[in-house]
Amino acid sequence: MNPHAVQFQSDAGRLAADLTHRQRIQSAMAKYGAARGPRQALFRDWQEGRQTAAETKWAGLNQLDEHLVAFEKNATARGTQVHWTSTSEQARQVIVDILQRHRAQRIVKSKVMTSEEIHLNQLLESLGFQVVESDLGEYIQQLKGEPPYHFVFPCMHLSREEISDLFENHLGTAQTHDPEELTMIARRVLRQKYIEADVGITGANFLVAETGMVSITENEGNARLTAALPRVMITLVGIEKILPRLSDLALFLPMLATAGTGQPLTCYNTMYGGPRQPGEVDGPEEWHVVLLDNNRTTLLADPEQRDALHCIRCGACLNVCPIFKNVGGFSYGTTYQGPIGSVITPHLRGLQDWKHLSGASTLCGACTETCPVKIDLHHHLLHNRRNGVQQGGSRGEGLLWRAFAFLMNHPRLYGLAVRLGRLAQPLQNMIAGEALDPLQAWTKTRELPELAPQSFREFWKNHRPALPQDQRRSS
Amino acid sequence: MKITLFIPCFIDTLYPRVGISMVQILEKLGHVVTFPEALVCCGQPPFNSGYWPEARQVARPVLQGLADAEVVVIGSGSCGAMMKVFYTELFAGEPEEAAARALSAKCYEFSDFLVNQLGVTDLGAVFPHKVTIHDGCHGLREMNGKAPPRALLKQVRGLELVEMAEAETCCGFGGTFATKFPAISSAMGEVKCASAAATDADFVVSNDSSCLMHLQGLLSREGRPLKTIHLAEILASV
Amino acid sequence: MTERDKILQRIRLALKNPAPMPGAHGSATGLRAARTAAESARDWLPQVGPSPGDWMTLFTKHCSDLKTEIVVVGDAAAAQEQLRRLALAEQWQRVATHGAGEAAEAAGALGLPVLSTDGGYDAKELEACDAGISGCDALIAQTGSILLTARSGGGRALSVLPPHHVVVARREQLVPDLPAAFAWLHHCYGPADWPSMMTLITGPSRTGDIERILVLGAHGPKKLTVLVY
Numbered sequence: 001m002n003p004h005a006v007q008f009q010s011d012a013g014r015l016a017a018d019l020t021h022r023q024r025i026q027s028a029m030a031k032y033g034a035a036r037g038p039r040q041a042l043f044r045d046w047q048e049g050r051q052t053a054a055e056t057k058w059a060g061l062n063q064l065d066e067h068l069v070a071f072e073k074n075a076t077a078r079g080t081q082v083h084w085t086s087t088s089e090q091a092r093q094v095i096v097d098i099l100q101r102h103r104a105q106r107i108v109k110s111k112v113m114t115s116e117e118i119h120l121n122q123l124l125e126s127l128g129f130q131v132v133e134s135d136l137g138e139y140i141q142q143l144k145g146e147p148p149y150h151f152v153f154p155c156m157h158l159s160r161e162e163i164s165d166l167f168e169n170h171l172g173t174a175q176t177h178d179p180e181e182l183t184m185i186a187r188r189v190l191r192q193k194y195i196e197a198d199v200g201i202t203g204a205n206f207l208v209a210e211t212g213m214v215s216i217t218e219n220e221g222n223a224r225l226t227a228a229l230p231r232v233m234i235t236l237v238g239i240e241k242i243l244p245r246l247s248d249l250a251l252f253l254p255m256l257a258t259a260g261t262g263q264p265l266t267c268y269n270t271m272y273g274g275p276r277q278p279g280e281v282d283g284p285e286e287w288h289v290v291l292l293d294n295n296r297t298t299l300l301a302d303p304e305q306r307d308a309l310h311c312i313r314c315g316a317c318l319n320v321c322p323i324f325k326n327v328g329g330f331s332y333g334t335t336y337q338g339p340i341g342s343v344i345t346p347h348l349r350g351l352q353d354w355k356h357l358s359g360a361s362t363l364c365g366a367c368t369e370t371c372p373v374k375i376d377l378h379h380h381l382l383h384n385r386r387n388g389v390q391q392g393g394s395r396g397e398g399l400l401w402r403a404f405a406f407l408m409n410h411p412r413l414y415g416l417a418v419r420l421g422r423l424a425q426p427l428q429n430m431i432a433g434e435a436l437d438p439l440q441a442w443t444k445t446r447e448l449p450e451l452a453p454q455s456f457r458e459f460w461k462n463h464r465p466a467l468p469q470d471q472r473r474s475s
Numbered sequence: 476m477k478i479t480l481f482i483p484c485f486i487d488t489l490y491p492r493v494g495i496s497m498v499q500i501l502e503k504l505g506h507v508v509t510f511p512e513a514l515v516c517c518g519q520p521p522f523n524s525g526y527w528p529e530a531r532q533v534a535r536p537v538l539q540g541l542a543d544a545e546v547v548v549i550g551s552g553s554c555g556a557m558m559k560v561f562y563t564e565l566f567a568g569e570p571e572e573a574a575a576r577a578l579s580a581k582c583y584e585f586s587d588f589l590v591n592q593l594g595v596t597d598l599g600a601v602f603p604h605k606v607t608i609h610d611g612c613h614g615l616r617e618m619n620g621k622a623p624p625r626a627l628l629k630q631v632r633g634l635e636l637v638e639m640a641e642a643e644t645c646c647g648f649g650g651t652f653a654t655k656f657p658a659i660s661s662a663m664g665e666v667k668c669a670s671a672a673a674t675d676a677d678f679v680v681s682n683d684s685s686c687l688m689h690l691q692g693l694l695s696r697e698g699r700p701l702k703t704i705h706l707a708e709i710l711a712s713v
Numbered sequence: 714m715t716e717r718d719k720i721l722q723r724i725r726l727a728l729k730n731p732a733p734m735p736g737a738h739g740s741a742t743g744l745r746a747a748r749t750a751a752e753s754a755r756d757w758l759p760q761v762g763p764s765p766g767d768w769m770t771l772f773t774k775h776c777s778d779l780k781t782e783i784v785v786v787g788d789a790a791a792a793q794e795q796l797r798r799l800a801l802a803e804q805w806q807r808v809a810t811h812g813a814g815e816a817a818e819a820a821g822a823l824g825l826p827v828l829s830t831d832g833g834y835d836a837k838e839l840e841a842c843d844a845g846i847s848g849c850d851a852l853i854a855q856t857g858s859i860l861l862t863a864r865s866g867g868g869r870a871l872s873v874l875p876p877h878h879v880v881v882a883r884r885e886q887l888v889p890d891l892p893a894a895f896a897w898l899h900h901c902y903g904p905a906d907w908p909s910m911m912t913l914i915t916g917p918s919r920t921g922d923i924e925r926i927l928v929l930g931a932h933g934p935k936k937l938t939v940l941v942y
């Protein structure tokens with residue numbers, strides 16, 4: 001097994017058994033569920049809405065090249081500088097160059113998942129820049145020295161007590177277990193950061209080809225401040241975020257909010273179309289949009305799973321995922337957790353290293369059902385499993401399944417196996433759950449069912465229907 | 476109507492009562508039941524493990540064996556979903572693609588078949604117990620939704636149905652997942668058992684024996700008095 | 714070859730293999746032209762009543778759910794009076810506003826020191842104001858949102874830096890739904906005269922990051938008031 005898979009098994013196993021963790025995540029997700037259900041029910045037709053959203057994204061991706069070129073043209077016409085980057089290194093370099101050109105020291109970031117993907121903070125800090133995350137959850141995670149636990153709810157695994165301790169240690173503030181007071185502590189600290197910052201870095205939820213705009217969805221107002229006060233603004237965004245038209249947002253914004261948090265709209269949905277324009281009173285003098293590929297074109301090249309690029313990162317598939325609820329966000333070891341992370345990470349970072357995440361699913365389909373853009377998530381988990389086997393399955397397992405197929409195709413042999421099983425069961429019972437037990441993976445926590453003394457097939461052989469004439473076809 | 480049953484290996488060997496109950500119910504309703512004994516497995520285990528050629532090897536005889544069936548009724552949502560939904564994917568671009576689509580169109584999960592094809596909900600069953608229902612994921616999301624099993628239970632004399640919290644959340648079985656990721660699987664099952672137990676029911680009922688095998692395994696190990704039972708067994712109780 | 718060309722080339726190569734239409738599961742039957750969100754959003758979004766009266770009822774209901782304060786009055790003078798009451802109740806010392814419209818008039822009538830963002834401002838001073846008083850482009854019944862832009866909202870920061878944001882709006886600015894709001898934007902600013910910032914504000918700033926418990930005023934204003942006349 002590869003080290004990522006080993007790590008996953010051990011982290012997931014540990015957290016799945018951690019009852020405090022389980023309780024905390026389940027109760028947070030219950031709040032999410034209670035908010036979302038009624039909100040979704042208000043839609044005239046949610047199912048047709050998600051079909052439409054999926055088709056809009058599908059059509060957008062089918063002409064991704066043209067839309068990106070249009071975005072660039074429209075954005076540039078308004079003074080925006082657009083940068084194209086293929087890899088993490090290139091994106092980091094572009095950003096560092098901008099920072100150095102402006103002799104920037106202080107940088108304020110609003111929520112930028114793509115920057116987690118390219119490990120931007122570590123680099124900037126090592127180069128001596130002062131970087132501060134401004135989204136409350138991200139700020140808490142930054143103080144904690146941890147990546148986001150969930151790409152929408154970054155610190156949902158922490159209790160208010162833990163957050164209070166963290167603030168006491170890093171900010172010297174007095175202990176308080178009131179979420180409001182804790183939030184106000186962060187507000188006071190971060191206000192100064194916006195005002196002092198030389199450069200603001202944001203992510204983006206949508207790129208609008210028609211108008212060359214970027215749309216940012218948030219609740220706290222930190223992105224709005226990040227885009228308002230610093231002299232220079234940088235937006236780092238994946239190339240797949242394209243929407244053909246501005247009015248497409250009329251559907252996407254409420255769907256994102258409904259699926260993400262159960263709100264009608266999040267607090268601020270802001271469309272930026274350039275740096276400060278002539279006659280405007282504020283806003284950055286320069287705005288750079290850094291378009292990031294970073295293997296998104298690899299996923300694009302797989303038509304079977306291309307729809308995974310429709311993702312609007314609402315986080316709903318994590319929220320309903322029973323695996324996520326039990327293993328938590330860190331076990332994945334990926335920038336994007338949960339079902340969507342399990343689907344795309346093999347494409348972004350290598351199938352053989354990350355296929356185990358696709359294996360770690362019961363294929364219950366809750367993710368696919370909840371996804372506002374109808375990504376076939378659990379089917380793609382199956383596709384990744386198949387591709388993983390095709391491109392390097394384990395020899396032993398291959399043999400096992402060939403033997404299985406042989407057995408199932410030979411009913412006599414199968415009948416014999418059942419009878420042998422009945423003989424073996426008492427022996428197995430003696431060692432159930434112990435190290436020697438070949439079925440230990442099951443029996444360590446669960447009782448094994450007993451083989452019935454008479455199988456259905458044995459019953460059927462002697463069965464005569466209670467009907468007047470026996471019309472059964474013998475097979 | 477001539478109804479063909481598909482009885483997968485684990486119902487055959489571990490839960491024959493489920494299959495027997497289905498036969499009794501359908502025959503009592505006046506239908507002719509046939510059972511192709513040679514078909515043991517739908518091929519889901521290798522399919523879910525990524526071994527698609529091996530899965531096709533298992534599935535081909537199923538396609539052939541059921542080609543002439545009028546309708547196919549399956550007592551496990553999971554095998555049902557395999558045949559109804561995933562075969563078309565497994566055989567996409569293969570010579571059997573058309574056969575897979577034809578089979579998909581005539582496969583039904585047992586409770587869905589009773590309610591939506593035969594139009595019956597009252598089978599005259601008596602089951603004087605408090606039960607709670609677990610929606611097997613594949614039955615729920617790929618086959619028929621929540622309504623049919625509930626419509627049937629509602630007509631059972633003496634039965635009291637109490638819904639558990641998050642009835643739609645997966646129990647954590649997931650086939651080979653249960654042994655490949657035993658810790659996660661067990662944790663999910665514990666959550667499910669806890670919400671079932673919280674209803675104070677005597678039985679957890681489901682239309683999928685594979686979920687029940689997992690849950691019963693956990694319940695017995697935890698020493699909880701709660702028992703599992705397949706919907707067909709309740710419907711056949713008189 | 715530039716990085717831009719390389720990326721575009723990879724995209725074109727990738728798109729040589731078409732992806733099945735969503736929901737079709739690879740079947741070629743039932744293929745049709747894709748629907749677009751821009752054209753059909755209204756058919757799926759939450760219902761809004763037919764008359765402006767329905768819109769106002771819905772908008773007001775959203776406001777109360779969202780913890781936006783809404784005050785509907787008869788005329789501009791009454792709106793100014795309401796603003797005066799707010800100023801008194803919250804003991805404002807200094808307010809910020811912009812332009813020469815209703816918002817500026819109401820702010821001016823308070824008799825307090827006023828910071829106007831017109832022609833630029835010092836961020837620290839704006840931060841120290843007790844309220845930001847702005848106009849808007851539209852109010853949206855469907856979601857309880859306020860649509861404002863860098864133009865109608867006095868820049869990017871006025872509506873988000875002071876602790877209380879007050880929007881002064883006229884009744885006829887209320888539109889039924891999001892498609893109407895986007896149509897309005899196109900009408901006002903399209904095809905090429907867009908303000909550099911356009912935002913939909915739906916309730917005062919908030920966060921649920923700590924144990925998913927709602928706290929208002931995370932970074933933006935803790936209070937949001939809409940004065941409609």
Ligand code: SF4
Pocket residue numbers: 259310311312313314315316317318340367370371372373374375377
């Ligand atoms: S895959 Fe779907 S549900 Fe998951 S985050 Fe993306 S859009 Fe949301």
